[in-house]
Amino acid sequence: MLFNSYEFIFAFLPITFFIYFYLNSKRLTIAAKGFLVFASLFFYSWWDIAYLPLILSSIFFNYLIGTTLSKSSENNKLGLNKTFSKKSILVFGIVCNVALLGYFKYTNFFLENFNGIFGSNIPLQHIILPLGISFFTFTQIAFLVDAYKNEVKEYDLVRYMLFVTYFPHLLAGPILHHKEMMPQFANLKNSVVNYRNIAVGLFIFSIGLFKKVIIADTFAVWANAGFDTATTLNFFEAWATSLSYTFQLYFDFSGYTDMAIGISLMFNIKLPINFNSPYKALNIQDFWRRWHMTLSRFLRDYIYIPLGGNKNGNFRTYVNLMATFVIGGFWHGAGWTFLFWGFLHGLALCIHRVWSNLGFKMWTWLAWFITFNFVNVAWIFFRAKEWDDAIKVLMGMMGVNGIVLAEKYNLIFSFLTNYGITFDRVTENIGDGSKSLIWILFGIFFILFFKNSMEKSKKFKINIKTLFITLIYFLSSILSLNQISEFLYFNF
Secondary structure, eight states: OOTTSHHIIIIIHHHHHHHHHHHHHTTOHHHHHHHHHHHHHHHHHTSOTTHHHHHHHHHHHHHHHHHHHSSOGGGOTTOHHHHSOHHHHHHHHHHHHHHHHHHHHHHHHHHHHHHHHHOOOOOOOOOOOOTTHHHHHHHHHHHHHHHHTTOOOOOOHHHHHHHHHOTTTTTTOOOOOHHHHHHHHHOGGGGSOOHHHHHHHHHHHHHHHHIIIIIIHHHHHHHHIIIIIOSOOOHHHHHHHHHHHHHHHHHHHHHHHHHHHHHHHHTTOOOOOOOSOGGGOSSHHHHHHHSSHHHHHHHIIIIITTTTTTSSOHHHHHHHHHHHHHHHHHHHOSSHHHHHHHHHHHHHHHHHHHHHHTTOOOOHHHHHHHHHHHHHHHHHHHHOSSHHHHHHHHHHHTTTTOEEEOGGGHHHHGGGGGGTEEESOTTTTTSOHHHHHHHHHHHHHHHHHSOOHHHHHHTOOOSHHHHHHHHHHHHHHHTTTTSOOOOGGGGO
16 A cells, blocks of 8 residues: 555545544554554555565564563563573574565676576566565564663553554655653553644645645656666766756655655654755765655664774774665665665765864865766666666766757857757757756756755744645645655665
């Protein structure tokens, strides 16, 4: 089930909302939370009920390991902590989670590379990647580490299941900390309908829906044509392709995050902010403090710091940065292009650290320009299905396949033909050129000069103006739901 679908907006969400708060109004708080767990599992199973046993098994396994890691002897009913050390139990839990993720996500990747290196012919497995497995696995790994550090205060099974399965975040994040969510589920004040939260939630949800349906899906047309359909790309086609994907990914993922935060707020639960205008970043470190913030937090807390962080000298710091982002790239997808994307970001962070340590400064506009274009180029490898697709776009961006200007400029600039410039349809291979360029300019203007949804929500006021804006966002999106598409991060 998708947030941008009729069945979710007009059936699942209102039914879940009313039943949940009706049960709470009758003081059936446990039943209400149990129902929300059931609804979340139903939401998850909508695509394929075969996914259900997997997520339930993962939940019960991690709950058992988490309670075993607890200091309380009452919670350690199996007595495993008396036989094994806490650290060994934690390692076992993490290894099992990583193994589960590895099997479903990386089996065929390793088989393909093994066959290629050793010339073997081991058949690939017909494994379907379960939706959201990366997110609920990382969320539960964080829970185990928190339990190991004695940062988990209670171990109620129903609330733990709700923490993992809570449908607003289940499929594409954000990656949650147990300690920031469980108190909210336990707070009785959150079981009462809050009309301001509903209003703010609908406002943020409508913004996110608009980002996805109107903006992201529009950019998707040119991005898909350039990466997947076109055999060659000229200079402007290649730049339009890369920038279209850069904006598609931003508006798609930030749109999902906005919708998740808005939906959750209707239920009086505050999800952590996951985006803070990342394309305004002035350096690559700033970018990762703004982009997919909960993933950045996870990579920092559970990979970078355990590796030693920046405490063992500059060389070890650079190694840790590279390792963290290569792992982060591999987490996104089982492919060498994802690994290379992670490598590029790790390398950029190392260069930024050297630059900062030397005390160099840069003009603000130049810092933004370099950062944005680096991110844009790196996204090419993130999007490309094969190396050839990435090379095709990069070669076009460098003008290898020629520069094409509109035919109407032929009379004025005909002398440019002596320099290899031709006059024809500018973006024939990806669609309407003028339209794509206009939308790209709009995207740049939007990311630089518009306040993000979280900034708008802080100044939210219930009035006619806000109602009108919300209705415009919502109705224009609903009228455009003729071609429903999945969110990009469902693939990761």
